[in-house]
Amino acid sequence: MDPRKSENEGNLDPDQSGLIYQMALDIGGSLAKLVYFTYDEDCAIEGKDGMSPEKAVAKSKGSKSCAVLRGKLNFKIFETSKINDCLEFIKSVKLRLGGCQRQENPGSQAIAVKATGGGAYKYTDLFKERLGINLDKEDEMDCLVAGANFLLKAVHQEAYTYMGGQKQFMDVDHNDLYPYLLVSIGSGVSMIKVEGDGKFERVSGTSIGGGTFWGLGKLLTKCKNFDELLELSYQGNNRVIDMLVGDIYGGTDYSKIGLSSTTIASSFGKVISNDKEIEDYKAEDIARSLLRMISNNIGQISYLNALRFGLKRIFFGGFFIRSHPFTMDTISVAVNFWSKGEAKALFLQHEGFLGAMGAFMSSDQHELKKLLENKAVHQQASSIKACAIAGDLHGDESIECCVYSV
Incomplete structure (x- = not known):
């Protein structure tokens, strides 16, 4: 299956996609992320009988055999600057969502x-x-950590490494998950030391993040959105813009301190010595250099913070990454270089939805949470179908959905 395509493309049709049982949002400076659960009332629950999440939980209490609720966790994004698109989407599912809520709270x-x-x-x-709609607010850091912990524990092959074009999924030992460094790359970057469920500390961060890439990219190129800028970077050559070690040392390495001739000595540094105007440079070269600069910086700062606390695992999340091979490879190379191979950059399949997933799991109003958190249920059921996150930022496509059997 093409990871950029979803079986639920287009705006959700409630009559075709099942009942919207729960929804949560993470509205950042650049993107608004939604997570919502749909289930079909005709889905099999221990056989052929339809059953609501509440009834499924009630049936499983005190029973050795767990009830099975089949449904989907859906993920969707919108540009925050086009928040009206997000509102229109939610409006299209409002009656289903509202009907479910009013059943639980008569008269409300x-x-x-x-x-x-x-x-x-x-x-x-x-x-x-x-x-x-009343937005029931949850703390952003709490949600990021809760979302990451849940996905790392519940989703098979959620974490993976990426270097040299090779993607390798990692088995996460739930008994040896903590501590780790969570690097959330949104408009800015937060670095969080996670020591357990609800036990974390934001230890660092940087203002040079996805918003920087998008903002400078918009000023320096004619790209109108984030995906277009990423796609443009594929075609570029950063060596036209960046000053390399080889440019300084006559094409040779600086081997005494471990720098190859292709190591970037100064991002955008070659522009200084060229008598050119911005229009003389190719937009794709600028995009490539910009992405390389920001990714390298994030990778280096992340490792230095991991070193500070003796952390070997660094998980990167956030929609800056977008499963973009060049971004992941650059971050991985930076972590590998500065750690001398002792630390690895680990990426997440659902990288951009950590906050929304954490907000989703924070709800105490729905029995669905009990099903999702029930480890015994997960052990008896098929895992969530992990998938690469890719999609349209304009809100007219759904991002690949994950299938739960809980």
Whole structure:
């Protein structure tokens, strides 16, 4: 299956895609992320009988055989600057979501949806006025960590390494998961030392992140969106823009300190010595150099923080990565170089949805949470179908869905 295509492409049709049982949002500075669970009332629960999540949980209590609820965790993104697209999508599923909530709270017209990120505060009035939705706010860092912990424990092959064009999935030992460094690359970058469920500390960060790449890229090229800028970087040659060690040392390595001739000595440094205007440079070369600069910087700072706390595992998440091979390879090379091979960069299949997933799991109003957190159920069921995250940022396609059997 093409990872950029989803079996649920297009706006969700509630009549075709099952009941929207729970939804959560993570509204960041650049992107708004949604996670929502759909299940078909006709799906098999221990046979052929349809059953709601509440009934499935009730049936499984005190029983050695766990009930099975088949459904889908759906993931979708929108540009925050086009928040109206997000509102229109939620409006299209509002009746289903609202109907489910009102069944649990008779007489209540307000719909509460878990949300995190700065946009949960910025757009709270807009959601209430346009959709009648109360955004029930959760702490952003809490959600990032909770989402990462859940996905690493529940999703088979959630984590992987990527270097030299080779992707290798990693088996995560749940008993030896902590501590680790979580690097969340959104508009800016947060680096979080995670020591257990609910036990974490934000130890560092940098303002040079995805927003920097997108913002400078928009100024320096004619790209109109993030994906276009990423695609352009594929075609570029950063050596036209960047000053390399070989440029300084006459094409040779600086082997005494371990620098090859192709190591970047100064990002954008070659521009200084060229008598050219910006229009004389190719947009794809600028995009490539910009992506290389930011990815290298994030990789280096991440390793230095891991070294500071003696952490060997560094998990990278956030929509800056976008499963982009060149981005992942650059981060991996930086971590490998600075650690002298002792540390590895680990990436996540659901990289951009950690906060939204954490907000989703924070809800105490739904029995679904008990099903998803029940390890015995997971052991008896097929794993979530992991997938590469890729899709349209304009909100007219759904990102690849994951199938739960819980």
